[in-house]
Amino acid sequence: MSSGNTNETHDPKLRSWVDAANDGKSDFPLQNLPLGVFRRAGKSDDFRGGVAIGDQILDLAAAVRANIFSGDAAEAAAIASAPTLNELMGADPGLASSLRLALSRVLREGSAQEGRARACLVPMKDAEMGIPATIGDFTDFFSSVFHATNTGGMFRPDNPLLPNYKHVPIAYHGRASSIRVGTSTAPQAFPRPVGQTKPADAPGPLFGPSKRLDYELEVGLWIGRGNTLGSRIGIAEAESHVFGVNLLNDWSARDIQGWEYQPLGPFLAKNFATTISPWIVTLEALAPYRTAAFARPEGDPQPMAYLDSERNRAMGGLDLQLEVLLLTPKMRAAGAAPVRLSASNFKDSYWTIAQFVAHHTVGGCNLQAGDLLGSGTQSGPTRDQYGSMLELSWGGKNPIELPNGETRTFLEDGDTLILKGACEREGFVRIGFGDAAGTVLPALPI
Numbered sequence: 459m460s461s462g463n464t465n466e467t468h469d470p471k472l473r474s475w476v477d478a479a480n481d482g483k484s485d486f487p488l489q490n491l492p493l494g495v496f497r498r499a500g501k502s503d504d505f506r507g508g509v510a511i512g513d514q515i516l517d518l519a520a521a522v523r524a525n526i527f528s529g530d531a532a533e534a535a536a537i538a539s540a541p542t543l544n545e546l547m548g549a550d551p552g553l554a555s556s557l558r559l560a561l562s563r564v565l566r567e568g569s570a571q572e573g574r575a576r577a578c579l580v581p582m583k584d585a586e587m588g589i590p591a592t593i594g595d596f597t598d599f600f601s602s603v604f605h606a607t608n609t610g611g612m613f614r615p616d617n618p619l620l621p622n623y624k625h626v627p628i629a630y631h632g633r634a635s636s637i638r639v640g641t642s643t644a645p646q647a648f649p650r651p652v653g654q655t656k657p658a659d660a661p662g663p664l665f666g667p668s669k670r671l672d673y674e675l676e677v678g679l680w681i682g683r684g685n686t687l688g689s690r691i692g693i694a695e696a697e698s699h700v701f702g703v704n705l706l707n708d709w710s711a712r713d714i715q716g717w718e719y720q721p722l723g724p725f726l727a728k729n730f731a732t733t734i735s736p737w738i739v740t741l742e743a744l745a746p747y748r749t750a751a752f753a754r755p756e757g758d759p760q761p762m763a764y765l766d767s768e769r770n771r772a773m774g775g776l777d778l779q780l781e782v783l784l785l786t787p788k789m790r791a792a793g794a795a796p797v798r799l800s801a802s803n804f805k806d807s808y809w810t811i812a813q814f815v816a817h818h819t820v821g822g823c824n825l826q827a828g829d830l831l832g833s834g835t836q837s838g839p840t841r842d843q844y845g846s847m848l849e850l851s852w853g854g855k856n857p858i859e860l861p862n863g864e865t866r867t868f869l870e871d872g873d874t875l876i877l878k879g880a881c882e883r884e885g886f887v888r889i890g891f892g893d894a895a896g897t898v899l900p901a902l903p904i
């Protein structure tokens with residue numbers, strides 16, 4: 459299904475027989491139907507595919523055994539019952555689309571399948587979420603011109619944006635093995651990274667725990683069908699190779715990054731952990747929220763032909779509201795709720811999803827089903843839209859004041875950082891992404 463096209467599954471009038479899906483607050487109404495992998499918490503069963511609906515998960519393996527689906531939807535549900543979603547991701551997009559339509563019909567009020575499907579539900583509170591795919595490769599882009607300008611300006615006040623930025627989608631090849639799922643109820647806990655740093659006033663490099671540990675508010679794009687090595691995916695086909703979208707925190711040790719990043723880019727500064735949200739919202743579910751690509755200011759270069767199409771200009775953007783929240787140990791002890799640090803929107807990204815895919819493959823690089831592309835930190839133009847602590851505290855110079863009187867320049871041990879996302883549009887039901895959360899543990903002893 460191509461972007462911008464809505465169908466029966468997006469109908470805002472549809473309600474589910476799962477009550478919690480209809481309360482207007484759930485991230486997972488009937489119009490969303492994101493996919494993930496799960497198992498009963500505390501069990502050592504294999505992970506298996508599931509679909510979020512309200513506060514429940516429809517167990518796809520159980521649904522297959524109960525013969526709830528037929529035709530293409532049954533085939534899709536069977537391959538999505540595996541411990542990872544790679545096979546479904548790599549299949550013809552029509553297969554996942556058939557499953558979405560069947561799920562919408564089975565889970566909606568009045569379905570004749572309600573009784574059998576109800577027996578296949580697992581409460582989210584009883585489930586442990588897994589990494590939704592075997593991630594062969596992880597690439598992280600740098601697609602917010604506001605983030606690029608802010609961070610560049612800290613190092614080069616006279617020349618914040620490098621001359622390539624508006625011509626070429628910049629990225630680095632990241633580390634797939636340290637990507638984990640984390641949520642606010644089960645955050646990814648990881649030790650503060652240790653490494654070499656070189657403070658400006660130190661005569662030489664130091665070794666020790668990072669003192670400038672940061673997060674990055676990002677969107678994750680999951681590759682569906684891949685391409686063979688030596689071929690390319692043109693911009694017109696690019697979105698048909700993207701399975702779906704989730705949230706991604708590219709944890710970054712800024713002091714390690716500052717010393718190591720030249721000339722080959724980030725290495726230990728970003729390879730120790732990456733946290734993702736567990737539910738993948740399909741591109742089909744996101745059709746109502748597609749919007750124009752970011753409007754380039756007068757005087758900016760237009761994208762080269764391989765990165766440009768009329769459709770991309772008109773519909774290449776995604777109106778996805780993003781939010782960052784922080785829970786400190788002191789707030790946790792006081793029973794206080796996490797506080798919002800900032801909020802931004804993926805529609806302000808300088809480069810689009812289709813441009814990421816077209817650029818990544820233009821030289822013949824092969825993408826594979828389950829590969830993950832990070833959008834890069836999504837910052838908007840104003841301070842309340844900055845997607846990292848590096849920007850919010852302006853390189854550590856301006857401490858962030860929290861409502862309980864605490865301050866932060868970077869993350870401290872015990873801090874839990876939560877990313878949220880949601881899409882809203884007049885005439886459609888709001889759909890959410892759940893959350894991605896991680897907690898910083900003390901550094902391992904040296």
Ligand code: MN
Nearest residue numbers: 598674708834
């Ligand atoms: Mn990043």
